Amino acid sequence: MSKQATFSVKHSLVSDFKEITKMRLSLSVVFSSMAGYLLGAEIVDFSILILLAFGGYFMVGASNIFNQIIEKDLDSLMDRTKNRPIPAGRISVTNAFAMGCVFTVFGIGILYFINQQTAMFAAISIFLYTCVYTPLKTKTPLSVFVGAIPGAIPFMLGWVAATNNFGIEAGTLFAIQFFWQFPHFWAIGWFLFDDYKKGGFFMLPTGKQDRGTAKQVIMYSIWTLLVSIVPAFGFTGRLQLSIVASVIVFLLGLGMLYYAIQLYKKMTVLSARHLMLVSVIYITLLQIIYVVDKFIR
Incomplete structure (x- = not known):
């Protein structure tokens, strides 16, 4: 086999691994769990932090693999997902299932080594995502509420x-x-509505790109903003937030709320994309601010 062919095979394997485990999503989950650890740890143990990172990646990777096995026929109908490894035939269902099982064992096993409660919540997350959220996605928009729990x-x-x-x-x-x-x-x-429709997924709360959905987006943006500054009022035990940090988080929340209102006003795919991007920036910066605030207080 030529060097170019060998490189192509390796590149394909890496690409398929990234896609079947949804690497970007999995890394964002690892980032969240590490932020939570830094907030909770009185003394940072880097060996635990590393175990949490690997265990978290295996946990989310397993959920994503099982999700893609279950939805392989539906994924083949959507432009966004038809080239994923399973519907495209690059990874068989049998191999994917074996990989998912290995990831599950590794994920729960590594997290169990940290403590039993961490492993228990990881197992609950995999179960809810795979066995409840995934089947409900084609049945009811309420699946998003179920999916928000493992998320x-x-x-x-x-x-x-x-x-x-x-x-x-x-x-x-x-x-x-x-x-x-x-x-x-x-x-x-909202912005993937037409593609989701091809696969029979109706993810919006009203099932449509309408004012009712946009109003709920605004309502939950407000709830997010309010809950995010609760630690500033001293009601949450060791989880605290300084006045300066809470003001910054509040302003970030107002930024996300602004884009939610823009979605209500414009009702466009572009405004929905803007809100999605801003929401990612919001949760990332919030977690960074929480951690930084803890260590400089």
């Missing part, structure tokens, strides 16, 4: 990994990421 676990998972405790602090981190997911995923559901 909100990573931020608080890091806190549990650091403290071996699920209390008001972890619950607050969960709530922040839970409410944030609605404007984020409804924005995605």
Whole structure:
């Protein structure tokens, strides 16, 4: 085999691995869990942080692999997903299932080594995403509410990994990421509406790109903004936020709310894309601000 052919095969394998585990999404989840750990840890143990990163990636990777196995026929109908490794035939269902099982064992096993509660929440996340959220996506728009539960676990998972405790602090981190997911995923559901429709997915709360959906996007953006500054009022145990940090987070929230209102006013695919991008920036900066604020207070 020529060097060029060998490179092509390796490149294909790497690309397929990235796609079947949804690497960008998985890395964002790892980032969230590591932020949660840094918030919860009294003394940062880098060995635990590394275990959390690998365990978190395996956990999310497993969920994504099982999701793509279940949806392989529907994925083949949509432009965005028809070239994924399973519907395109580059990875067989059998091989993908084996990979998913290995990822599950590795993910839960690594997180169990940190503590039992972390492993338990990881297992719950995989179960809900694969066995409840995925089947519901073609049945009801309420699937987004179910999917928001495993989607909100990573931020608080890091806190549990650091403290071996699920209390008001972890619950607050969960709530922040839970409410944030609605404007984020409804924005995605809006600008991918036609493609989702080909696969039989109706992700928007009203099932349509209408004012009702846009109003709910605004409502959940407001809830996200409010929940995100709760730690500034001293109600959340060890999870605290300084006045300066809370003002910055509040202003970021107003920025996301502005784009949610723009979606309501314009009702366009472009405004939905803008909201999606801003929502990603918002949650990333929020987690960075929370962590930085803890260590400079």
